[in-house]
Amino acid sequence: MANRRKSNRSKEKETDWQERVVQIRRVTKVVKGGKKLSFRAIVVVGNERGQVGVGVGKASDVIGAVRKGVADGKKHIVEVPLTKANSIPHPTYGVGTGAKVMMRPAAPGTGVIAGGAVRTVLELAGVRNILAKQLGSDNPLSNARAAVSALSALRTLADVAEERGVSIEKLYS
Numbered sequence: 001m002a003n004r005r006k007s008n009r010s011k012e013k014e015t016d017w018q019e020r021v022v023q024i025r026r027v028t029k030v031v032k033g034g035k036k037l038s039f040r041a042i043v044v045v046g047n048e049r050g051q052v053g054v055g056v057g058k059a060s061d062v063i064g065a066v067r068k069g070v071a072d073g074k075k076h077i078v079e080v081p082l083t084k085a086n087s088i089p090h091p092t093y094g095v096g097t098g099a100k101v102m103m104r105p106a107a108p109g110t111g112v113i114a115g116g117a118v119r120t121v122l123e124l125a126g127v128r129n130i131l132a133k134q135l136g137s138d139n140p141l142s143n144a145r146a147a148v149s150a151l152s153a154l155r156t157l158a159d160v161a162e163e164r165g166v167s168i169e170k171l172y173s
Contacts, residue, residue, distance in 0.1 A: 018124055019070050020044050022117045023140045024062055042141050043069030044117070045077070046124025052151065053077040054121065054144040078152040081159075086128035089157070094150025099142035100135040101150050117144035125151060 022042040028035045039062050046052035053076040057068025081089055087105040094101045101118055106129040112122050114132035117140040122130055134143050161168045 016047050017045055017074070018048065019066075019073070020120050020124060021066055021069070022120055022144060024065070027058070039065040041065035041069040042117070042144065043073050044120045044124050044144060045070055045073035046121075046126070048124060048126040050080045050082050050126050051077050052080060052121055052125035052148065054141075054148050056141065076148075078148055080125045080127070080151045081154050081156045082126055086126065087130055088127065088151075088154055090154070092150045092153050094146040094148070094153065096145030096147075096149050097139070097142040098137035099139060099146040101143060101146040102133045102135060103147075103150050104131045105129070106131050116140060118147040120144070121147040121151070 020043070022044055025040045026037060027040050028037050038058055038060050041057045041062065043055050043057065043066060044052065045055060053073040055069040055071065055073025055076060057065045057070070057072055059065040059068055083089055083105065085108040088103060089105065091104045106113070108129055110129045110131070112119055112127065112130055114122055114130065115134060118132050118134055121144055122132065132147070137143065157168055157171060161171055
């Protein structure tokens with residue numbers, strides 16, 4: 001009986017992850033007999049409570065590519081510190097290949113002001129109020145990775161105080 005309860009809990013943990021496909025692209029590889037066709041899927045995985053990851057999967061069919069993308073995304077999960085207003089603690093900047101993403105915290109009620117893959121990453125991370133801008137490349141994979149890079153660079157006051165070995169009150173003075 002205990003084993004059943006345990007398996008039900010693990011199923012619950014599995015189901016609170018959400019997946020969104022950002023892009024599916026048909027790619028080809030030139031081989032001896034001609035061209036080999038496959039699909040590349042860019043998938044964002046998140047639990048809307050401060051954890052998000054971007055994954056890429058390639059397979060000969062779309063379903064297989066998405067499945068591999070989800071598995072890859074779960075391997076590359078980052079923790080995002082959220083404020084009480086479901087925003088980020090401070091402005092941040094992320095780079096992913098040729099893409100750059102700038103993010104700023106926003107007041108409650110602002111919503112997610114971002115476009116494309118960055119919007120998907122922020123929504124699945126659980127961010128509800130933010131201003132974000134994509135700079136440079138418009139490649140969805142590069143922008144998604146830049147967004148994850150920016151989110152992984154975030155630190156709370158408690159983290160900074162612990163890192164410096166001082167109290168939070170000392171940081172304000």
